[in-house]
Amino acid sequence: MQAKSINAPWGRPDDTLGEALHFLRMDGVFYCRSELKGRWGAGIPAMPGHLWFHVVTEGEGWLDLGESDTEACLLRPGAFVLIPHGQGHRLWSEPGVPTPDVLELDREPLSERYEILRHGRGEGRTSMICGALSYTHPATRALIAALPDRILIDALHASRMEWMQGTLRLIAEESREPRPGGEALITRLGDILVVQAIRSWIETDPAARAGWLGALRDRQIGRAIALIHRRPAEAWSVASLARHAAMSRSAFAARFTELVGEPVMRYVTRWRMYVAMDALKAQNASVAEVAGRLGYQSEAAFSRAFKRVLSVSPGSIRRTAATRGMESA
Secondary structure (H helix, E strand, C coil): CCCCCCCCCCCCCCCHHHHHHHCCCEEEEEEEEEEEEEECEEEECCCCCEEEEEEEEECCEEEECCCCCCCCEEECCCEEEEECCCCCEEEECCCCCCCCEHHHCCEEEEECCEEEEEECEEEEEEEEEEEEEEECCHHHHHHHHCCCCCEEEECCCCCCCHHHHHHHHHHHHHHHCCCCCHHHHHHHHHHHHHHHHHHHHHHHCHHHHCHHHHHHHCHHHHHHHHHHHHCCCCCCCHHHHHHHCCCCHHHHHHHHHHHHCCCHHHHHHHHHHHHHHHHHHHCCCCHHHHHHHCCCCCHHHHHHHHHHHHCCCHHHHHHHHHHHHHHHC
16 A cells, blocks of 8 residues: 655745645644732643644733743733743743742633633733643654744734734634624634744744755755655655756755755655654554555565654554543544
């Protein structure tokens, strides 16, 4: 059984950066509307493999990534901050305010994944929407890994952000006066804002021109990466990928390693294992079937490669997925 190729639904088969954004698919773990008064503070726990975001709709507050962070940022209405790597962080009204773990504060659950936090006393009011999102697709993981520790967007003062300003105003309106369907609207708008914040950073920050993201922008190396992503079962070699990139074998190998940070065939194998892990988690397929889809002649060879790259056997991934499926049925 051969792997299916991935078509480019955005209409530009050479737009490898657009492809990475296309696969930026997330699942909301939970969302919280925070109503904060006077002097307040809260510590947000680390959640590896997730993104945190905060939207300020009223008032203001500070955010830092812990006591060692010397660059605390002030969040005002219209601010959207993204913590891509799920690090623990702190939110507070002013320096010196205690920041207890947010899980220890009183919260009112409105549904399984949406709640209201009311905290603090005194004059002044700050409101924000907070969320935690998970992601699974291999392209998403590679993209998130290339992002900085935080991305701050000031939509009210940034150019080309008119629609983002409107989205923030809609979130603010829905959070002030809950209406039927408001929870679904806020969660979906939160997802859109995350994608837009990442796109804005890629378009404006010089750091996005280095590493894996820089490789996607490179006309020749980006073309090779796109082929690896779309056709993981292909019997790729350095020579065949170099031909597609219209480069000599040696020049291609050197440039790929320079831009991506690892040799091309190691990248090919790692990508295949990411694709395999997703298939084992999400699809009702055996280890042998997944191995065949990715071009492996034997299940044993596939299992060795899988464990070498991911430090866990494909069988254990499949069994865990099956157990979770039965529990949720």
